[in-house]
Amino acid sequence: MAPLNVIIFGETGAGKSSIVNMLVGSEVAPISSKAVGCTFQSTSYLANIGGSEFKLHDTVGLGESEKGTVPAKDAVVNLYSLIRSLDDGVSLLIYCVRGPRVKHDTVKNYTMFYEVFCQKQVPVVIVVTGLENEEPTMESWWVENEASYTKAGMSFWGHACITATRGKFDVFRAEYKESAKSVKQLIQRSCRSSPWQMERTSWFSTVVKSTWNKFASVFDLPLATVSRTLTYALTLIGIPKNEAEIVANVAEVACRRGDQVRAAEYK
Ligand SMILES: Nc1nc2c(ncn2[C@@H]2O[C@H](COP(=O)(O)OP(=O)(O)OP(=O)(O)O)[C@@H](O)[C@H]2O)c(=O)[nH]1
Ligand SMILES: [Mg+2]
Structure with a gap:
């Protein structure tokens, strides 16, 4: 059986690459200590968890930290290409x-990641890092903070409260070991055994049509730009340009129509 694909996302410096290293069991992913550039690139690593093979995709998220920004356009193209x-x-x-x-x-x-690109078809779990000093346990962080995520419109199929660092002189060795165990269990518990696949022919228009308001606001881009960007993404992955343009135009027209219908409903 092919390894199951797991996509790890989150802002710069959150600990994505550290989690990859923890799951693989060696330092395969470079850990960043400084700002990332303007590239949105994902790298994949194989990990064996409980006797099953997983392919972990370490991504660079939309740049929203003070450390660096990834242009929304690049983020769209790269995530689209990855999925x-x-x-x-x-x-x-x-x-x-x-x-x-x-x-x-x-x-x-x-x-x-969850709503627009994966159409809520792929389970999403949260891993909170940086909890090595949490009292009385790392897990207690979630009890106190879950509600604030729900309030912000984010819900999860499962969670793990961890540290992704062993610390200086291995001071967090025990916490690190416990963390590895809980992330592995979370993955085993939550993974879809029958993976979700992007419906290649209809995905583009489904996504743009059904969520374009959200789409535009997530990317801070006007619809025409989103559409152009995705046309470009389609050509990058080998779809002939004229075909890509047709798909994009159809979606854009449908979106505009949908928008007028919605506007009329509000009157
Ligand atoms: N204290 C503490 N530091 C952590 C933890 N996880 C990661 N770090 C540190 O935070 C820094 C960033 O970690 P990375 O794993 O490179 O973060 P990333 O999400 O891959 O960052 P980008 O690749 O830039 O998107 C590194 O110096 C890590 O050692 C944690 O649980 N606790
Ligand atoms: Mg990284």
């Missing part, structure tokens, strides 16, 4: 956030 390129489908989304402080500026990442 589209996964011939075996997607089984799980892991949303990685850095605790202990709650930040909701990453709600855009959640919306883009």
